[in-house]
Each structure stands twice: as structure tokens, then as C-alpha cells.
Amino acid sequence: MQAKIIGRTRGRRPSKPPESPRVRAERAAFAKLSRTPKDRRSLVTFAAATGDYISERPGLKYSTLCSYRYIFQNYLLPEFGDSPVADISEQKIARFQARLAKRLSPTRTNNIMNLLRFVMNVCERRHLIKQDPTPNVAKLTIAPPSIDPFT
Numbered sequence: 001m002q003a004k005i006i007g008r009t010r011g012r013r014p015s016k017p018p019e020s021p022r023v024r025a026e027r028a029a030f031a032k033l034s035r036t037p038k039d040r041r042s043l044v045t046f047a048a049a050t051g052d053y054i055s056e057r058p059g060l061k062y063s064t065l066c067s068y069r070y071i072f073q074n075y076l077l078p079e080f081g082d083s084p085v086a087d088i089s090e091q092k093i094a095r096f097q098a099r100l101a102k103r104l105s106p107t108r109t110n111n112i113m114n115l116l117r118f119v120m121n122v123c124e125r126r127h128l129i130k131q132d133p134t135p136n137v138a139k140l141t142i143a144p145p146s147i148d149p150f151t
Contacts, residue, residue: 043084044084044085044128045081045083046076046077046081046082046083046084046085046088046119047077047081047082049085049122049123049128050072050076050119052122053118053119053122054068071111071112072115075100075112076112076116076119080092080096085120085123085128086128086129088129088133089133090133090134090136090137093113093116093134093137094137100112101140106140106141106142107142109140110139110140110142113134113137116134117132117134120132120133120134121134
């Protein structure tokens with residue numbers, strides 16, 4: 001029995017805090033995947049993983065969601081969309097980063113690679129891949145701006 005008296009709860013307290021919607025979504029997705037055979041896990045494509053990544057984050061601001069969708073549609077899905085997540089290797093990611101670096105700024109390249117890292121991290125947590133290949137691909141260095149304070 002609980003009674004709320006001036007902002008404080010008296011009596012028994014719940015044994016654990018309530019789960020966030022994100023944690024519930026990840027557990028439901030993992031439970032769904034654990035019922036599928038292991039050979040079907042390797043058939044999950046990168047496009048399906050990105051769709052799951054976006055759908056389980058309902059709290060994203062509209063501008064962030066638009067930015068993520070733009071990056072997925074124009075950079076990540078043309079490169080990795082049809083390939084199974086288990087087939088994406090560190091070498092493929094490094095080559096992709098090198099191609100991006102030739103035509104985009106280091107900041108934009110790192111932003112795209114960060115989103116790729118987020119998706120691959122979720123795939124690792126769901127046991128779709130054995131090891132996340134993105135941590136070994138280094139971020140590009142960004143040169144600090146030269147500021148002359150006496151001008």
C-alpha cells in the first residue's frame with residue numbers, strides 16, 4: 001500500500017524502476033529475434049536494421065529524424081542497404097569512409113559514420129552480429145580553426 005504525502009511515497013516502494021519505452025522495444029525485438037533460427041538472423045539486411053533503429057526511437061526531435069533519414073537515404077542505404085548486417089566488415093566500412101572523405105568535409109563524414117556506428121551497435125546488442133566492426137575505424141581529425149585575436 002502506498003500513500004503519497006506532500007511529494008513523498010510512504011509504504012512499500014517498487015522493487016525496480018519502470019522501464020523506458022526504448023528498453024521495452026529492444027527487449028521485445030530481441031525476444032522476437034531469439035525465436036527465429038540463427039540462420040535467419042544473418043539474413044537481416046542493413047535497411048531493415050535502420051528501419052528498426054528509427055522506429056524504436058519515438059522521442060527524437062523532428063529535425064533530428066529528418067537529418068537521420070536524409071543520411072540513410074543518400075549515403076548509408078545506397079552503400080549497405082541490401083547487404084546482410086553480418087556481411088558488413090571493417091574493411092567495407094573503412095573504404096566507405098575513405099570515399100566519403102574525398103567529397104565531404106571531415107565533420108560531415110564523422111556525422112554519417114556516427115549514425116552507422118549507432119545502427120551497428122544496436123545490431124550487436126541484438127546479437128545480429130558477433131562483433132561490431134565500427135570501433136576499429138577511426139574518426140577523421142578536424143583541424144582547429146586559426147583565430148587571430150588581434151585583428
